Every structure is written in structure tokens, then in C-alpha cells.
Amino acid sequence: MYEWLLGTGMSQSLANIIMGVLKSLIIIVFLAVSALILVLMERKVAGRIQNRPGPNRLGPGGMFQTFADAIKLVSKEDVVPSGADKAVYILAPLVIFAASVALWVVIPFGPNLVVQDLNIGLIYLAAVTGINVLAFLMAGWSSNNKWSLIGSMRSAAQLVSYEIPLVLTLVAVGMMAGSLRLGDVVAAQQGGIQNWFVFPQIIGFIVFVVAGMAEANRKPFDLPEGESELVAGYNTEYSGFRWAVFFLAEYANLIVFSALATTFFLGGPSGPLLPPIVWFFIKTYAVIFVTMWIGWTLPRIRIDHLMNLGWYVLIPLALINLGWTGLYVLWRG
């Protein structure tokens, strides 16, 4: 594609820009479609776990329910509360969406199927995941509503307790692969299930899943949006399309987290017979299913318990994992 653009006599910088726009469009469309699928999947899984069929009216097995919901949301009135800080209020959904899309830059869908395989991919991921919380804070602060503010403060408080163990497990993954490039992390896990990092890194995997679910605000850790105590948390005042963007970003975060777990611990897009991208999605959706399964099993954790979990359990576990990884890498030679 890039060569073809150059072949038409286009300058290199223009071709770069066009390729960049095309890649980001593909990512955005992919995220929107994934969110449509995931909303339905979430409701179906929740329904089945509670012995209900879930949405089943629109289309075969309720397939088109999410489309109807999306159309309803887009056609709703766009309300900006009179007490809101208007500029920040409007900017917050854009920031969170940009952060969710930006994460996808480094994730390898398959060999050569990556937007930009940065050589500091792991550091990039650790940096960009923090931007979400900025968007939550912007939304909560600008809404001029105490529920929103409490929700976003909680998400900031949550950040310090899960981000450190998360990054420590990423360090261990980098040590295993000997590189911070995600392409190399995947390449180090090629050649069968025994090479997956999940086996030597089982502690790291558990820490990553727990911290990652907190990162993606999934159910046992969905404190920033605890419906029973905070109405809807940071997005209480949002309606219509802006709310839909928050919702989309939430599911984008979920799928990012699952894709990262796949890439770091489950061999990424490697697998027999089927094409790599199919394996990537099979593994990603398996992780998503497990997070939904956990989410619909466990009740929401209390905020101080989450702090304790982060500081007293996850960080020591991540450090133990880091030490073990060092020994393992030395022993492996």
C-alpha cells in the first residue's frame, strides 16, 4: 500500500500521512465494531449466568440490540449542565477516546499487522494507560456534580494502587523477552504453548489480570462508576453521544487489556492451523469472557480493600515475580 502510494509519484511525507490516517481509521472502526459485539456479549454472559436469555428480541439471538441502543444514544439530546465547565466537559470524552485508540498503536494483531512496532512499546503502554484517569478527572471535575467528582477521585486513587504492580509485571515481561518491543515479546513466545510466558510468569499473570481489571474498571473493581453508591460515577452528567463515547472507551479499555494479556502471556497471535489474526481474536475474546465471568461472579470490592490489595498484596507479588524472573532468565542463560 505504502509502496503503491509512492509509486503514484506522491511525496514520502504525504504517503506517510495517508497511511497513518488509514491505519487509525481501521483501528477506530475496529474498536467501534468490537464495542458493539462486546456490549451484546456482556449482556448475554450476564444473562446466562443469571439463568436469563439476555437480549433476544431484535434479530436472531438479539444480535441487533446494540445497534438499536447505539442509534438511540446518538439521537438523544446532548445536554451540557449549566454549572459545567463547558470546554473541559466537551473535551473529556475526546481525551478518553484518544487515549483508548492510542493504546492500539503498538499491539500486534499478527506478524507485520501492527500500526507502529515501537522499540519502547512497553513503556509507551505504561505511559498511555495513565491518560484514561486524566480524562476521568476532567469529566468528574467539569461536571460540577459531587457523584462525578467522587467517581473520578476514586479512579485517581485506584490508579496509584494498580498502576505500580501493573508496570512491575510489564518489567518482568520485558526481562523475559529481552526487549521492550511488543513484536519481540510475541516472537519470544513462538513455537508452541510451552513457550508462552503464562507458565514461568504465573504470578505475574495473576497480578496482571487483577490489576488490569482494575485498570479497565471491570466489575469487581468498578469503583469509579459504582451504580449503587455513585449513580454512574464520573459520567453521571453525560448523555447521548458523549456518554456513548465514554461507554465505547470503557469497552475499548477492556479489549485493550485482554489484547495485552494475550500478547504478554498467551503467545499473542501465534497458533497452529488458523491464521495468526484469528488466533489473536480467539485468545483475546477468551480473556474477555473470563473477565466478564469474574465480573458477574464477584461483588464490588470496597475502596480501602482495593488500596490494601494493591499495596500489601499485588506490589509484593509483583516484586516476587520480578525476582523470580531474574533468577529464571539467569538460569535459562
Place this chain on the structure above:
Amino acid sequence: MWQGLLTFLNALRTALIGMGITIRNFFSPTVTIEYPEQQLDVPLGFRGLPVLLSDDEGNLKCVSCQLCARACPVDCIEIQDHRDPETRRKVVDVFNLDSTWCMYCGLCVEACPFDALAMSDHFELASYDMPSLVYTKEQLAEIGRRAITPTVNIRETQNFGIKTGGGDPR
């Protein structure tokens, strides 16, 4: 820290037990009755729309004694009649039951001395226009003639004292 780790391990164990329960429910059949397509039978003594019953020849049992209209606490029954000059019996001309007023108390059925009224199992009464919610004599007789099943004879069944149609339901 060790205390925390032990708690964490215990939490993992209990979470796995809980996940085992939820996955069992995930694969077990649903308990949902999908209402418009599937319906549960209404229970005995159910008080749906009051309907007029007919005798074996298909004539209404109602003799227009007005007792039901008087028993009605919300005055939702309107009866008009004339006396047949040959048989000297009252003939019901109009028997309107305004279901927007009716509160399904069953007092009209209690009051009827001829078992001409019964509470039916007809409960899907929603409509887009108000006038169609006033049921006429013909409509009530028609619903009453359809075998309206769980109307029971109070003489045979202990039925919370609710009389739901005497004899054979018609």
C-alpha cells in the same frame, strides 16, 4: 504482608468456587417464560375481566336484576332492559362494562343470584383507544362462551371465598 498474601490466596480460592457456581448456571437452561409467545396458566381463583355466562342453548343467563350494578363499588356496569310483552320476562338490551373503571374485585360475581357472571382469565386488556375498553354485552358473552378454564365452582373447591362462575364454565 504475609497476612495480606494469605487473605489474597483465600480470596482467589473463594473466587474460583464462586466462578464454578456461575459457570454451572451459565450452561444450565434459562428459567425465563418469554411472555407474548409463552404464557403461564393463570391460577385458580384468578380475577380477570368479568364476563357474562350463557346457558346450554347459548342464551345469556342474565335476567337484568341490576344486583351486580348495585354491588359494583365503582359503578362500572351499565344495564338497560325491556320487558318482553309475550313472555313477561326482562330482556337485556345493553350490558356495558367499563374496564377502565373496573377494579376486578369480583363483587358483581358474588352478588349475581343466577350465576350469570363470572371472573374470566382474560387479562390482556390493553388498547390504543378508550372507547374500545368499554365491553358490550356481545363481547362479554363472547369471551364468556370461550372455554375459560380455571373458573371453578365454589361449592366444590375451597377458593378463598371467591365465587368464580357457577357450574360448567361457558
